[in-house]
Amino acid sequence: MPSLKEFRNRIASVKSTQKITKAMQMVAAAKLKRAQGAAEAARPYAERMASVIANLSSSVQGEGAPKLLRGTGEDGVHLVVVATSERGLCGGFNTQIVRAAREKIAALLAEGKTVKILTAGKKGRDQLRRLYAAQMVGHIDLSGYRTIDASAAQLIGDKVREMFDADEFDVAHLVFSQFRSVISQIPTVRQLIPAVAPQGAEPPDLKGAAYIYEPGEAEILDALLPRYVDGQILQALLENQAGFYGAQMSAMDNATRNAGDLIQKLTLRYNRQRQANITKELIEIISGAEAL
Amino acid sequence: MAEKLTFALVSPERELFHGEVDQVVVPGTEGEFGVLPDHAPLMSTIKPGALRIMNGADERRIFVNGGFADVTPDGLTVLAEDAVDLAEVDSAKLEQDIKDFEEDVRDAKDDAHKTQAERALARAQAMKAALMR
Numbered sequence: 001m002p003s004l005k006e007f008r009n010r011i012a013s014v015k016s017t018q019k020i021t022k023a024m025q026m027v028a029a030a031k032l033k034r035a036q037g038a039a040e041a042a043r044p045y046a047e048r049m050a051s052v053i054a055n056l057s058s059s060v061q062g063e064g065a066p067k068l069l070r071g072t073g074e075d076g077v078h079l080v081v082v083a084t085s086e087r088g089l090c091g092g093f094n095t096q097i098v099r100a101a102r103e104k105i106a107a108l109l110a111e112g113k114t115v116k117i118l119t120a121g122k123k124g125r126d127q128l129r130r131l132y133a134a135q136m137v138g139h140i141d142l143s144g145y146r147t148i149d150a151s152a153a154q155l156i157g158d159k160v161r162e163m164f165d166a167d168e169f170d171v172a173h174l175v176f177s178q179f180r181s182v183i184s185q186i187p188t189v190r191q192l193i194p195a196v197a198p199q200g201a202e203p204p205d206l207k208g209a210a211y212i213y214e215p216g217e218a219e220i221l222d223a224l225l226p227r228y229v230d231g232q233i234l235q236a237l238l239e240n241q242a243g244f245y246g247a248q249m250s251a252m253d254n255a256t257r258n259a260g261d262l263i264q265k266l267t268l269r270y271n272r273q274r275q276a277n278i279t280k281e282l283i284e285i286i287s288g289a290e291a292l
Numbered sequence: 293m294a295e296k297l298t299f300a301l302v303s304p305e306r307e308l309f310h311g312e313v314d315q316v317v318v319p320g321t322e323g324e325f326g327v328l329p330d331h332a333p334l335m336s337t338i339k340p341g342a343l344r345i346m347n348g349a350d351e352r353r354i355f356v357n358g359g360f361a362d363v364t365p366d367g368l369t370v371l372a373e374d375a376v377d378l379a380e381v382d383s384a385k386l387e388q389d390i391k392d393f394e395e396d397v398r399d400a401k402d403d404a405h406k407t408q409a410e411r412a413l414a415r416a417q418a419m420k421a422a423l424m425r
Binding site: 048 | 302303321337369373
């Protein structure tokens with residue numbers, strides 16, 4: 001049986017751990033609110049962009065379509081972009097994303113495709129490196145960004161397009177976590193290139209009039225598609241960020257609760273031990289007195 | 293003029309402006325154009341420059357760093373890369389920024405930093421040009 005002092009020390013240490021997890025939970029809650037706001041604020045842009053793309057891609061098709069929309073015409077080399085968080089202490093958040101990525105990669109490899117992996121976020125890189133070191137082609141460091149903004153998405157988008165222009169892959173997928181709620185984030189795989197016109201986005205009703213394009217349709221689509229790709233990446237990063245804080249919040253909530261339980265148990269044992277000690281001392285005194 | 297134009301200015305990060313206005317002048321790549329209510333459907337790319345929002349006697353000038361304008365019967369939507377209200381831009385600070393960015397371009401260690409610095413410089417210079425007019 002540990003001594004009373006050892007109990008006291010352990011209780012104190014668990015208490016300070018609890019304070020830390022509690023603080024982290026509250027910080028995560030505040031940041032989650034902001035991240036959720038950011039993800040929501042980015043939605044109008046994505047929606048408008050989607051409807052413009054849907055509208056344009058229906059009129060520009062076939063040979064004249066930009067490469068980003070029509071692809072390379074082949075399906076041999078796949079790039080998997082895995083977006084995870086830079087930091088941990090968020091429960092199974094990153095593991096979930098990595099698992100989705102692994103399933104996708106395994107499926108592609110089973111089909112005999114060549115797979116290249118690009119990671120954004122340290123945690124995903126660390127986990128994937130163990131399994132697919134040979135397939136890793138790059139990593140984008142986002143640790144410098146305290147909050148995700150358009151330039152972070154552009155960083156990834158530039159890299160992906162640079163590789164695409166150099167014919168390093170035919171199809172690109174983006175793996176990230178969709179934010180549903182604080183306790184539920186859904187790992188999602190989305191095709192990035194060739195760009196798919198979003199489903200459910202209706203071209204606007206023109207009331208019989210025809211669009212005027214300035215300059216031409218193809219030029220507009222050419223200029224628009226890179227931004228569309230960036231926009232999708234940004235949305236994914238923002239969803240990821242919100243999901244990360246959500247996961248961190250619930251993980252820290254659990255940790256705080258566990259610490260509470262542990263403190264309760266330790267206190268109980270501490271008190272028992274203390275009482276046992278007192279009883280023992282009393283018995284010693286009494287039996288000493290009786291012996292006289 | 294009773295009728296108003298529904299105008300929305302959105303950047304990738306958030307919606308910057310949404311409301312009813314009289315007229316918007318957009319810096320299109322093939323020249324500036326004004327959009328009034330009931331404009332014909334039009335889609336145009338935008339070059340970096342000042343976007344003017346006119347509402348009654350009010351005129352707001354907003355710097356947009358490239359993007360798209362989409363006119364539909366429902367109104368005008370501008371998808372901007374980024375946008376800054378020119379009334380909030382301090383010209384002295386902008387000059388300083390341009391100098392800083394120029395230095396960044398010179399001192400850039402690798403290509404990635406250089407392109408980033410050049411991008412920032414181009415943006416600041418375009419903003420200055422918009423401010424001067």
